[in-house]
Amino acid sequence: MTPRKDLLDIASLTDEEISFVLDNAGPFKDLFKRSVKKVPTLKGQTVLTLFYEPSTRTRSSFEVAASRLSADVTHFDIESSSVVKGESVLDTVETLEAMRVDYIVVRHKQSGTPNLIAKNTRASVINAGDGWHAHPTQALLDAFTLREIHKDLRGCRALIVGDIQHSRVARSTSLIFRRLGMQVAYLAPGSMMPREVPQEIPQFGNWTDAFDWKPDVIYLLRVQGERIDEPFVPSSAEYHRNYGLTNERVEVLRERGLYLMHPGPVNRGVEITDAGMNYEKCLINQQVENGIAVRMSVLYWLRPGAAE
Amino acid sequence: MTPRKDLLDIASLTDEEISFVLDNAGPFKDLFKRSVKKVPTLKGQTVLTLFYEPSTRTRSSFEVAASRLSADVTHFDIESSSVVKGESVLDTVETLEAMRVDYIVVRHKQSGTPNLIAKNTRASVINAGDGWHAHPTQALLDAFTLREIHKDLRGCRALIVGDIQHSRVARSTSLIFRRLGMQVAYLAPGSMMPREVPQEIPQFGNWTDAFDWKPDVIYLLRVQGERIDEPFVPSSAEYHRNYGLTNERVEVLRERGLYLMHPGPVNRGVEITDAGMNYEKCLINQQVENGIAVRMSVLYWLRPGAAE
Amino acid sequence: MTPRKDLLDIASLTDEEISFVLDNAGPFKDLFKRSVKKVPTLKGQTVLTLFYEPSTRTRSSFEVAASRLSADVTHFDIESSSVVKGESVLDTVETLEAMRVDYIVVRHKQSGTPNLIAKNTRASVINAGDGWHAHPTQALLDAFTLREIHKDLRGCRALIVGDIQHSRVARSTSLIFRRLGMQVAYLAPGSMMPREVPQEIPQFGNWTDAFDWKPDVIYLLRVQGERIDEPFVPSSAEYHRNYGLTNERVEVLRERGLYLMHPGPVNRGVEITDAGMNYEKCLINQQVENGIAVRMSVLYWLRPGAAE
Numbered sequence: 001m002t003p004r005k006d007l008l009d010i011a012s013l014t015d016e017e018i019s020f021v022l023d024n025a026g027p028f029k030d031l032f033k034r035s036v037k038k039v040p041t042l043k044g045q046t047v048l049t050l051f052y053e054p055s056t057r058t059r060s061s062f063e064v065a066a067s068r069l070s071a072d073v074t075h076f077d078i079e080s081s082s083v084v085k086g087e088s089v090l091d092t093v094e095t096l097e098a099m100r101v102d103y104i105v106v107r108h109k110q111s112g113t114p115n116l117i118a119k120n121t122r123a124s125v126i127n128a129g130d131g132w133h134a135h136p137t138q139a140l141l142d143a144f145t146l147r148e149i150h151k152d153l154r155g156c157r158a159l160i161v162g163d164i165q166h167s168r169v170a171r172s173t174s175l176i177f178r179r180l181g182m183q184v185a186y187l188a189p190g191s192m193m194p195r196e197v198p199q200e201i202p203q204f205g206n207w208t209d210a211f212d213w214k215p216d217v218i219y220l221l222r223v224q225g226e227r228i229d230e231p232f233v234p235s236s237a238e239y240h241r242n243y244g245l246t247n248e249r250v251e252v253l254r255e256r257g258l259y260l261m262h263p264g265p266v267n268r269g270v271e272i273t274d275a276g277m278n279y280e281k282c283l284i285n286q287q288v289e290n291g292i293a294v295r296m297s298v299l300y301w302l303r304p305g306a307a308e
Numbered sequence: 309m310t311p312r313k314d315l316l317d318i319a320s321l322t323d324e325e326i327s328f329v330l331d332n333a334g335p336f337k338d339l340f341k342r343s344v345k346k347v348p349t350l351k352g353q354t355v356l357t358l359f360y361e362p363s364t365r366t367r368s369s370f371e372v373a374a375s376r377l378s379a380d381v382t383h384f385d386i387e388s389s390s391v392v393k394g395e396s397v398l399d400t401v402e403t404l405e406a407m408r409v410d411y412i413v414v415r416h417k418q419s420g421t422p423n424l425i426a427k428n429t430r431a432s433v434i435n436a437g438d439g440w441h442a443h444p445t446q447a448l449l450d451a452f453t454l455r456e457i458h459k460d461l462r463g464c465r466a467l468i469v470g471d472i473q474h475s476r477v478a479r480s481t482s483l484i485f486r487r488l489g490m491q492v493a494y495l496a497p498g499s500m501m502p503r504e505v506p507q508e509i510p511q512f513g514n515w516t517d518a519f520d521w522k523p524d525v526i527y528l529l530r531v532q533g534e535r536i537d538e539p540f541v542p543s544s545a546e547y548h549r550n551y552g553l554t555n556e557r558v559e560v561l562r563e564r565g566l567y568l569m570h571p572g573p574v575n576r577g578v579e580i581t582d583a584g585m586n587y588e589k590c591l592i593n594q595q596v597e598n599g600i601a602v603r604m605s606v607l608y609w610l611r612p613g614a615a616e
Numbered sequence: 617m618t619p620r621k622d623l624l625d626i627a628s629l630t631d632e633e634i635s636f637v638l639d640n641a642g643p644f645k646d647l648f649k650r651s652v653k654k655v656p657t658l659k660g661q662t663v664l665t666l667f668y669e670p671s672t673r674t675r676s677s678f679e680v681a682a683s684r685l686s687a688d689v690t691h692f693d694i695e696s697s698s699v700v701k702g703e704s705v706l707d708t709v710e711t712l713e714a715m716r717v718d719y720i721v722v723r724h725k726q727s728g729t730p731n732l733i734a735k736n737t738r739a740s741v742i743n744a745g746d747g748w749h750a751h752p753t754q755a756l757l758d759a760f761t762l763r764e765i766h767k768d769l770r771g772c773r774a775l776i777v778g779d780i781q782h783s784r785v786a787r788s789t790s791l792i793f794r795r796l797g798m799q800v801a802y803l804a805p806g807s808m809m810p811r812e813v814p815q816e817i818p819q820f821g822n823w824t825d826a827f828d829w830k831p832d833v834i835y836l837l838r839v840q841g842e843r844i845d846e847p848f849v850p851s852s853a854e855y856h857r858n859y860g861l862t863n864e865r866v867e868v869l870r871e872r873g874l875y876l877m878h879p880g881p882v883n884r885g886v887e888i889t890d891a892g893m894n895y896e897k898c899l900i901n902q903q904v905e906n907g908i909a910v911r912m913s914v915l916y917w918l919r920p921g922a923a924e
Contacts, residue, residue: 032408035613037352038380044653046680056384057403064354064407067380072654072683076672091881095673098904099680100648265399288406305651340716343921345660346688364692365711372662372715375688573707585707596714 006118006125007298009134010175018140018179021297025144028068028300029293041300042071045102050076050092050117051128052108057264058128061288062105062137065295074101089113090120097121102304106130124302132166138263139172141294143180145287146217149259154181159210161243162221162271163192169263170221174201185213189243191233206242207249217259220245220271236270245276259283314426314433315606317442318483326448326487329605333452336376336608337601349608350379353410358384358400358425359436360416365572366436366445369596370413373603382409397421398428405429410612414438432610440474446571447480449602451488453595454525457567462489467518469551470529470579471500477571478529482509493521497551499541514550515557525567528553528579544578553584567591622734622741623914625750626791634756634795637913641760644684644916645909657916658687661718666692666708666733667744668724673880674744677904678721678753681911690717705729706736713737718920722746740918748782754879755788757910759796761903762833765875770797775826777859778837778887779808785879786837790817801829805859807849822858823865833875836861836887852886861892875899 001016010018031039047066049059059075066073076096089108096104103124106114111131118125129135143153150156158177164170164186174184178200185202186193187210197203204210223239234242245253245260250273253260260282266272276282309324318326339347355374357367367383374381384404397416404412411432414422419439426433437443451461458464466485472478472494482492486508493510494501495518505511512518531547542550553561553568558581561568568590574580584590617632626634647655663682665675675691682689692712705724712720719740722730727747734741745751759769766772774793780786780802790800794816801818802809803826813819820826839855850858861869861876866889869876876898882888892898 037354037410044684046653046683048676056386060356060382060384061407063382064380064409067354067382068352072680074676074679074683076676078672088884091884094901095880095904098901099677099908100905101680102653264403268396268399285402285406288403289408292407345662345718364694368664368690368692369715371690372688372717375662375690376660572711576704576707593710593714596711597716600715 004302005122006114006127007136007302008114008118008125008127010136010139010172010179011134013136015179017301018143018176021140021294021301022144022147024300025140025290025293025297028296029290032293038068038070040070042066042069042102042303045069045071045304046074046100047071047103047105047299048074048076048096048099048101048123049128050078050096050104050106052078052106052113053129055107055129057288058107059105061291062126062128062295065292065299066103068292069296069299071103071299089117093117093120096123103299103302124304126298126302129168132168132171134172135168135263136172137291137295137298138169139176140298141287141291142173142219142261142263143176144294145261145283145290146177146259147180148286148290152181153177155183156181156217157183157185157213157215158217158219159185159187159204159213159215160219160221161187161210161245162223164188164221165192165194166224167221173219173263185210185215187243189234189239211252215258217261218245218253219261220266222263222265223267223270236267240270244270245272247273247275250275250279253279253281257281261287264288312610313430314422314435315444315610316422316426316433316435318444318447318480318487319442321444323487325609326451326484329448329602329609330452330455332608333448333598333601333605336604337598340601346376346378348378350374350377350410350611353377353379353612354382354408355379355411355413355607356382356384356404356407356409356431357436358386358404358412358414360386360414360421361437363415363437365596366415367413369599370434370436370603373600373607374411376600377604377607379411379607397424401425401428405431411607411610432612434606434610437476440476440479442480443476443571444480445599445603445606446477447484448606449595449599450481450527450569450571451484452602453569453591453598454485454567455488456594456598457591460489461485463491464489464525465491465493465521465523466525466527467493467495467512467521467523468527468529469495469518469553470531472496472529473500473502474532475529481527481571493518493523495551497542497547519560523566525569526553526561528568528570528574530571530573531575531578544575548578552578553580555581555583558583558587561587561589565589569595572596620918621738622730622743623752623918624730624734624741624743626752626755626788626795627750629752631795633917634759634792637756637910637917638760638763640916641756641906641909641913644912645906648909654684654686656686658682658685658718658919661685661687661920662690662716663687663719663721663915664690664692664712664715664717664739665744666694666712666720666722668694668722668729669745671723671745673904674723675721677907678742678744678911681908681915682719684908685912685915687719687915705733709733709736712739719915719918740920742914742918745784748784748787750788751784751879752788753907753911753914754785755792756914757903757907758789758835758877758879759792760910761877761899761906762793762875763796764902764906765899768797769793772798772833773801773829773831774798774833774835775801775803775820775829775831776835776837777803777826777861778839780804780837781808781810782840783837789835789879801826801831803859805850805855827868831874833877834861834869835877836882838879838881839883839886852883856886860886861888863889863891866891866895869895869897873897877903880904
């Protein structure tokens with residue numbers, strides 16, 4: 001396996017790399033079960049979180065993962081730093097580069113920013129979400145979570161539901177699912193369906209047709225509140241009625257034994273109901289839990305010196 | 309002593325538990341005097357601070373306490389996380405639960421939120437202040453501070469002064485003082501006096517009557533600036549004149565050798581004057597210092613595995 | 617060398633102390649080159665950052681430096697703590713003092729605040745910038761950076777360009793340069809030139825005269841955006857034309873082999889151009905990198921017990 005510096009998206013990973021990350025996440029998860037809460041793997045390494053969009057969940061998940069590997073974590077909170085307003089991303093990166101941090105975990109609303117940063121630093125850059133482009137650690141944790149249920153995911157069918165067009169989660173998770181031999185389909189209103197979808201991915205406009213496709217897993221996307229008021233985008237109530245996982249649809253999942261996933265945080269009453277959250281095959285909490293082990297595995301994979 | 313998962317209020321503690329926390333805080337405090345600044349007790353444990361109301365002082369005190377026990381500390385700052393706006397407390401807790409943090413230190417403006425959280429997580433929940441309900445670590449540090457002066461607090465008389473009605477500090481600290489055999493009285497304007505006060509607690513409307521009760525300790529509450537403009541609530545100047553510790557009243561304390569306490573931060577010129585802050589029997593700084601040792605003791609008491 | 621508790625400004629340092637900090641920063645920098653990322657020097661010590669003005673760069677630099685010395689770092693973020701609004705600096709310091717933190721790293725817009733704090737705490741206080749007064753760790757890292765190029769700085773000529781009058785960097789860096797035997801000159805518009813400049817410091821109003829002085833180093837100051845709209849202060853474009861390092865002036869630097877420095881963050885297109893940033897003798901990134909080693913050296917110098 002050729003050593004790699006950065007994790008920018010799923011598309012650029014080899015099968016071997018995906019396997020490496022997923023295979024090593026298991027032992028990291030097992031450690032906690034045996035009450036080994038901290039390993040010295042990254043002792044002395046500095047992980048810097050550079051979040052241009054706030055996300056307490058993702059930032060905390062990386063932070064806990066890094067702490068459990070004994071790394072030191074520092075925030076570079078761009079929003080609170082009004083003094084440096086107007087400073088370009090690259091100037092910020094030059095600063096971080098000069099500070100010789102070992103990892104930069106970056107979230108930015110503009111697609112491609114992590115790639116730009118990665119080219120300009122010796123640090124390992126991990127994309128924690130960039131615009132509509134990619135969210136690779138989410139995809140890896142989604143795949144890891146499903147693999148806990150089915151060791152071999154080939155032929156397993158995932159229906160992704162919601163705003164596919166504007167979702168980096170949909171993009172990255174679709175990619176990794178298909179790389180692992182799964183079949184993926186989309187269910188979305190027309191205004192939320194991407195214009196160019198690969199032929200292998202069936203597109204549905206309603207749940208009836210989607211259920212007929214016989215999915216094994218339902219993957220709900222978060223409805224972005226700020227999009228609700230746009231023209232052609234359904235209201236919350238309308239979205240719920242037509243595309244949300246209503247209580248009736250939860251019953252369909254239960255009858256058929258389908259699994260349920262969501263990247264969080266959920267909008268109860270919009271894409272999901274309380275009954276959906278309490279559904280016995282709902283994997284949402286396992287996704288969050290696995291996020292830490294998978295991110296530990298990513299940090300371990302990209303560790304300085306791993307190349308040598 | 310039955311093991312316990314959470315510290316939610318003083319009312320639910322047994323005498324044995326109160327003694328355990330107070331007795332162990334002493335050795336933790338002594339450690340620092342011997343320049344032992346860090347013990348490995350909670351190595352690998354994760355303490356997460358979940359503050360829905362900002363409080364740098366209380367958060368930092370828990371943070372320093374956790375660091376000195378070698379725990380890793382992570383913030384889950386709800387206010388900065390605009391993305392998760394609208395996310396319910398329970399959904400946030402499910403996330404934290406899935407991240408398998410060991411302690412959740414929570415502050416919330418709504419009474420009962422820590423109890424709700426505690427029921428929904430395996431983590432140890434510590435209430436760092438909820439609405440008008442409780443602030444148990446403040447009460448414990450107050451009791452510890454007084455016990456440094458009088459080993460046996462039975463019969464000792466504390467006069468609590470200020471907005472009793474809306475103060476979680478008044479509630480928790482009154483309770484622990486009385487549990488330790490002290491007598492408690494209240495001095496407050498009518499609009500700040502609770503409607504139902506236990507018969508054993510005398511209520512005073514002016515300092516003359518309150519001093520006649522012969523208190524040993526004066527415990528001033530912080531005046532909440534946001535309440536000043538409400539009807540029936542005195543102005544700052546009027547509050548100071550009638551209920552504040554004026555320089556003249558400091559002289560009464562001095563003549564009688566009374567101790568002075570306040571949970572901080574103080575409003576100089578409102579509930580206290582510079583002379584009050586500099587009064588030789590003012591215990592405010594000792595309260596802050598003891599806050600760290602007492603919070604270490606609480607974290608130690610609730611440590612994972614202590615039950616076994 | 618008499619032990620010292622605080623680093624408040626350059627003026628109060630002895631030659632021996634300046635040498636001590638600069639000489640020890642080298643080995644700390646070398647450690648990283650040998651992949652020793654963490655030393656146990658300050659294990660168990662608590663470093664508290666108290667920033668009344670936001671500055672992610674400086675705060676992070678101290679934070680990384682403290683982590684590499686194994687200290688625990690806690691923020692006391694004054695702006696986020698709306699509850700304690702109105703609390704005086706001294707009351708905050710009494711709280712920190714009571715928490716027995718070992719170091720307080722302070723930034724405040726009012727000159728002299730770190731001195732006030734230092735008098736009221738046993739902790740070591742490090743001034744991270746106060747008003748127009750001083751920024752001693754910036755000065756130390758500037759000197760360290762130049763000393764990497766010229767072991768003996770005597771006779772070396774530095775031209776400081778920009779808003780000298782309102783710059784704590786200009787003040788502290790001028791002082792340390794002159795203490796190390798360098799010659800310093802100022803280039804600034806009249807409205808940005810201090811009224812009283814020591815006779816030994818030549819003052820220039822244009823680049824032609826300044827270049828005639830034959831400087832070895834050009835030290836650009838950051839233009840404070842908020843000053844641009846004041847009367848008598850040039851607009852950004854006018855500032856750039858008359859006082860900025862234009863591409864033509866970069867060529868002069870290149871022809872003459874002059875070094876270029878800036879405390880960061882830069883305003884591209886105002887005091888500097890892209891060509892300036894990419895200039896091969898631009899030391900800006902080295903300044904940032906050396907900031908960590910120099911701050912480690914300062915923390916080491918002031919370490920508790922060093923006095924004994």
